Amino acid sequence: MKSHVLRPLYVVIGIIALVLIIRGFIVPKDFGVYDRGYMYSWYRKSNEDEWKAFKVKHRSSEYCKDCHTDKYSSIMQTPHAIIQCENCHDPAIDHPENPPKLSINKSREQCLRCHSYLPYPTSNRANIKAIDPDNHNPDIECVMCHNPHKPSLEGFKK
Amino acid sequence: MITRRDFIKYSLQGAAAIAIPALTIEILNPSKLFASKDTKKVRWGFLVDTQKCVGCGFCVRACKLENEVPYDANVSRTWVERYVVTKDGRVLTDSPKAARDGFTRNDPAGINIKKGDIEKAFFVPKLCNQCENPPCVQVCPVGATYQASDGVVLVDRKWCIGCGYCIMACPYGVRFFHPVYRTAEKCNFCYHRITKGMKTACVQACPFGARLIGNISDPNDEVGRIIRTERVTVLKDEYGTKPQVYYRGLSKEVR
Numbered sequence: 001m002k003s004h005v006l007r008p009l010y011v012v013i014g015i016i017a018l019v020l021i022i023r024g025f026i027v028p029k030d031f032g033v034y035d036r037g038y039m040y041s042w043y044r045k046s047n048e049d050e051w052k053a054f055k056v057k058h059r060s061s062e063y064c065k066d067c068h069t070d071k072y073s074s075i076m077q078t079p080h081a082i083i084q085c086e087n088c089h090d091p092a093i094d095h096p097e098n099p100p101k102l103s104i105n106k107s108r109e110q111c112l113r114c115h116s117y118l119p120y121p122t123s124n125r126a127n128i129k130a131i132d133p134d135n136h137n138p139d140i141e142c143v144m145c146h147n148p149h150k151p152s153l154e155g156f157k158k
Numbered sequence: 159m160i161t162r163r164d165f166i167k168y169s170l171q172g173a174a175a176i177a178i179p180a181l182t183i184e185i186l187n188p189s190k191l192f193a194s195k196d197t198k199k200v201r202w203g204f205l206v207d208t209q210k211c212v213g214c215g216f217c218v219r220a221c222k223l224e225n226e227v228p229y230d231a232n233v234s235r236t237w238v239e240r241y242v243v244t245k246d247g248r249v250l251t252d253s254p255k256a257a258r259d260g261f262t263r264n265d266p267a268g269i270n271i272k273k274g275d276i277e278k279a280f281f282v283p284k285l286c287n288q289c290e291n292p293p294c295v296q297v298c299p300v301g302a303t304y305q306a307s308d309g310v311v312l313v314d315r316k317w318c319i320g321c322g323y324c325i326m327a328c329p330y331g332v333r334f335f336h337p338v339y340r341t342a343e344k345c346n347f348c349y350h351r352i353t354k355g356m357k358t359a360c361v362q363a364c365p366f367g368a369r370l371i372g373n374i375s376d377p378n379d380e381v382g383r384i385i386r387t388e389r390v391t392v393l394k395d396e397y398g399t400k401p402q403v404y405y406r407g408l409s410k411e412v413r
């Protein structure tokens with residue numbers, strides 16, 4: 001049946017077939033349906049490994065303590081022991097190779113994150129030793145008087 | 159007698175007829191559709207304590223640096239909201255720069271409130287809820303956002319077409335476009351860290367233990383134990399998304 005009516009149909013079927021064949025080459029082999037079924041786990045499996053391979057930057061104070069033993073042990077005896085080294089010194093990444101030296105945030109704003117007095121009754125914020133930033137030596141950095149590794153002016157706690 | 163023209167024509171037709179089912183059968187495979195949901199051994203869950211949070215913002219800073227979210231852009235994978243409820247019933251909330259630099263002034267939403275006028279005030283950290291039934295995954299037309307078997311919802315940057323449908327679908331507003339990659343972006347529980355046995359960057363940076371992460375399928379896990387035995391709540395429970403970020407001490411003002 002050579003019909004001019006059927007010819008456009010053949011063209012359409014051809015285009016669909018072409019699209020499906022191209023799709024077969026473009027879509028990765030690991031793109032499919034996984035553990036949680038079609039609605040939630042229709043994806044490219046190797047992307048999980050790509051995210052697992054993402055670079056870790058914060059290494060935690062445990063990473064610092066072997067080389068900076070003196071600094072680590074002194075801060076561990078102060079209330080600041082709960083603060084990670086990297087919160088003030090930036091992420092260690094592959095320090096000491098990269099970066100060879102970590103920066104130090106000595107700014108007043110860094111201390112005021114916790115030590116600016118906020119009268120918030122239903123938050124532990126109200127229980128932290130705090131100052132009024134407008135009246136407590138407003139123009140100088142906190143580190144001029146307080147050593148962050150030994151913050152109490154009287155010295156070590158206990 | 160078959161002509162050379164017909165032979166080539168029939169050969170191509172035959173090859174195409176064989177090739178199409180082989181290439182398309184993967185589109186719908188019923189055995190995969192019914193793949194078991196009960197095989198997961200790890201289920202990551204998060205616990206936030208709104209009483210312990212002091213609004214220092216170290217978590218937001220650590221998250222941005224760890225996950226390469228541009229530091230000065232007004233987007234963040236996690237943020238801390240401040241709620242100040244006054245005695246005359248006003249609720250003031252703000253989260254300037256996602257609280258990256260912490261809260262240092264008593265000026266919620268730019269308004270100075272006297273100490274005596276405060277009924278209650280507290281901080282609420284927020285992040286992706288890694289829902290058990292994530293609407294963002296349901297709506298993604300290309301399978302770029304998906305739920306891994308351990309419950310964490312991930313975004314495939316190579317596969318995302320940037321349509322923004324998932325950003326609209328999330329009832330918690332945790333998604334945004336990454337300014338550099340220009341694909342959908344959100345918290346993924348620091349997938350590169352938790353899968354190596356480390357804590358997320360925000361949990362590690364929090365000095366006050368206001369954030370905790372754990373494998374809640376493990377009967378000995380601290381986070382799982384608290385979720386099972388203490389009074390915790392989730393955000394927007396009525397949506398049926400089953401968030402896996404649980405809150406201790408959540409107040410009714412928080413939505």
